[in-house]
Amino acid sequence: MSEPVKPEVVDGRRARSERSKQAIIDASLALMEEGNLIPTAQQISDKAGVGIRSFFRHFEDMETLFATIDEQIRASTEALFLGGDRDGTLEERILHAIERHGEGYEKQRNMILSTSAQLWRSETLRRNYARYQRGLRRDLDDWLPELKQLTRSQREAVDAIASFEMWHRLRYHQGLSNKSTIEVLVSLINLQLKG
Known part of the structure; x- marks a missing residue:
């Protein structure tokens, strides 16, 4: 025994x-x-x-690891994009929203690139990525209630302008500074909202 x-x-x-x-x-x-x-x-x-x-x-597999990592870092990742001073004129709020998102994109750059590189093979990453995209869209709506007045195509353009993909292209493929990238994105969003 x-x-x-x-x-x-x-x-x-x-x-x-x-x-x-x-x-x-x-x-x-x-x-x-x-x-x-x-x-x-x-x-x-x-x-x-x-x-x-x-x-x-x-x-059990990489999917399980991806799901566990997401559970562990989700709150801190989402916190990078939330908050900030959401008062002020339309121009001020556009600027602050882009600054806030840009700061989050810079901190999460490799994580986002890693996710993008593996979307083709991971249902977990595709689901998580879609959830984050919906969250960023809602966050932009919170910053800029004026977006509700746009046509569907204008609203989709704003999401594309404010996306990580646009940020990354300007910063790393076109070599713009953080400040210049913010200026470009703010001017493009202003064009959509002010016609």
Whole structure:
């Protein structure tokens, strides 16, 4: 007859397991921040200092990892885009909305690029990305209630102008500074709202 496992042994194993799981999540995020936009399970395991078997004990597949990361960082990611001074003239609110979104885009750039690069193969990422897009649209509506007066095509144009894709193109493909990018986007949104 074997001796019963003591509660502190079980608690110790559980704590080690949780540390290992968190190390995998942290390693995934660190690799993306470093520019590895599509890290493999092996690369993540190596960075976390755990074996590949440990990775798959915690995460059945990459989809499970993506879902867990989203649950863990969702509140802090959404907080980057919320808040800010939403009073003032239309011009001031457009400026502040674009500044706020731009700041969020800069902080989340590699995460967004990683997500975009893997949309084709991940239902979890497609669902999460769509949810974030809806959230950004609602947030823009909150900043600028005047958007309700636009035609459908004008409203869609504003979303395209305020998108990460437009921000990223101006900043990293066309080489504009943060300030110049904001000026371009604000002027384009002003054109839509003022005709």
